Amino acid sequence: MAPFVLYLSLALAILMIVGAIVVVVTKDLLVAVIASAVVDLVLAILFYILQAPDVAITQAAIGAGLTTAIFVVVLRKTERFEDD
Amino acid sequence: MIRRLFVLVLLIIIGYFLGTAMASIPFGAEKVDVGPYRSVGNYYVDNTVQETGGVNAVTSIVVLYRGFDTLGEVTVLFLAATGLAAILALTRERRKLKKEKPSLIMRVGTDYLFPAAIVLGSYVFLHGHLTPGGGFPGGVIIASGFLMLFLAQWRYKVDELGLKIIESLAGMTYVTIGLIGLFKLGTFLGNFLGKGTPGALLSAGIIPVIYIVIGIKVGSEMTGLLQNLRETTENE
Amino acid sequence: MSEAIKTFFSPSVLGPEIFYGSSVALFLIGLYMVLVKKNLVKIAIGLTFIESGVNLFLISIGYVWGKTAPILNKTLMMGTPSKEVVDPVPQALVLTAIVIGVAVTAMALSIVIVIHDKYGTLNISKIKELKW
Known part of the structure; x- marks a missing residue:
């Protein structure tokens, strides 16, 4: 891969790790779910950069789409904020 | 607090050993064939066109070379969906949830997006042997179309018995295709339809057929799963 | 110091750093959430992180x-594809x-719903x- 793609994927990986850290620290579970969707979407782009388009499509459709929807439905049925 | 410290120390140890183990795997290196033994990935890539007629090597592996494995995976998916329905049947919601009308944008947008989602999903699983994608993402895209419908119209419901019948028929078709291959060619899921010209839509024998079946099965399973999850929310 | 930075950003070193590093980081963050967090939804998110x-x-x-x-x-079909893909x-x-x-x-989350109900x-x- 070209050096430009490598730097792009470095930026994407940093974005992914930041998103994961946001999931850890936030108290609002809705924010956590949306941030985990961001992590999954960035992961799909990384799969595409690693020449795995099949996996990228699956990850984008499932990880960023369906899983997020399921989590949001569960939050609606339970509670939105994390208590200590 | 002491627990958090303990966990952090544990994570540092695990991370250190994972890092040193991964450092011994070269990134981006050629997969070499050792002597007479070929790397299985190289074998699949070199022979996929001659042996299966499929252009997409990943699809050929998932459906033909490792077809039995995929049958098991579809079974796992079915078991998980059934288990979810069984577990959720334990709970009947007692609380009243506030009902909100879906916004106008959602309702109007869904009218246009739902057919598009169905067409895109069908395209993705019909062209599984030619382009990236296949039955699993295609089925999930169809299910997300139904998810939009669920969100836009509170009263909309998919007929549960119909879903079950579609899903069971798809699973039975999968096994039947496998058995026909067994009787005609002597191997379960043998490619009895011929290869065709690589790159054409009607090629690669049973790969498109099985991916259509998988797409329908995954789509109906995920739709049923979403409906089950939603249902308890919807009580008056 | 600038030598070290240069080797850090050279493509052959940066590749494994990015991809192996972020996979280990994601795994460890998920494991941390499973071990430390008390909220069941966060534990489920941690499990998906480990998997990712x-x-x-x-x-x-x-x-x-x-x-x-x-x-x-x-x-690609004409030549030897394993040299190209x-x-x-x-x-x-x-x-x-x-x-x-x-x-x-989804199944883990259905158990979460049942627990919240009870x-x-x-x-x-x-x-x-x-507790025990």
């Missing part, structure tokens, strides 16, 4: 510098693993009957 980290690691093993995706066109086996493995992952996550909380330290 492992998937990324498997895909990066299959990658080879300068090769393309394992979808053959006419020119990346390893498809990890991709097939991960494709199925992702789909199983969402089913398992105890009225998602905090595992408040669910007294589970």
Whole structure:
């Protein structure tokens, strides 16, 4: 891969790790779910950069789409904020 | 607090050993064939066109070379969906949830997006042997179309018995295709339809057929799963 | 110092740093959430993170510098495709693993819903009957 793609994927990986850290620290579970969707979407782009388009499509459709929807439905049925 | 410290120390140890183990795997290196033994990935890539007629090597592996494995995976998916329905049947919601009308944008947008989602999903699983994608993402895209419908119209419901019948028929078709291959060619899921010209839509024998079946099965399973999850929310 | 920075950003070093590093980081963050967090939904998110980290690691093993995706066109079919495309086996493995992952996550979340129904909380330290 070209050096430009490598730097792009470095930026994407940093974005992914930041998103994961946001999931850890936030108290609002809705924010956590949306941030985990961001992590999954960035992961799909990384799969595409690693020449795995099949996996990228699956990850984008499932990880960023369906899983997020399921989590949001569960939050609606339970509670939105994390208590200590 | 002491627990958090303990966990952090544990994570540092695990991370250190994972890092040193991964450092011994070269990134981006050629997969070499050792002597007479070929790397299985190289074998699949070199022979996929001659042996299966499929252009997409990943699809050929998932459906033909490792077809039995995929049958098991579809079974796992079915078991998980059934288990979810069984577990959720334990709970009947007692609380009243506030009902909100879906916004106008959602309702109007869904009218246009739902057919598009169905067409895109069908395209993705019909062209599984030619382009990236296949039955699993295609089925999930169809299910997300139904998810939009669920969100836009509170009263909309998919007929549960119909879903079950579609899903069971798809699973039975999968096994039947496998058995026909067994009787005609002597191997379960043998490619009895011929290869065709690589790159054409009607090629690669049973790969498109099985991916259509998988797409329908995954789509109906995920739709049923979403409906089950939603249902308890919807009580008056 | 500038030498060290230069080697850090040279492509052959940066590749494994990015992909292996982020997969390990994702795995460890998920493990931390499973071990430390008390909220059941966060534990479920941590499980999906562990799974994503492992998937990324498997895909990066299959990658080879300068090769393309394992979808053959006419020119690739003429020659020896294994010299031109990346390893498809990890991709097939991960494709199925992702789909199983969402089913398992959905089932775990259904258990979370049942627990919330019974105890009225998602905090595992408040669910007294589970303590021993």
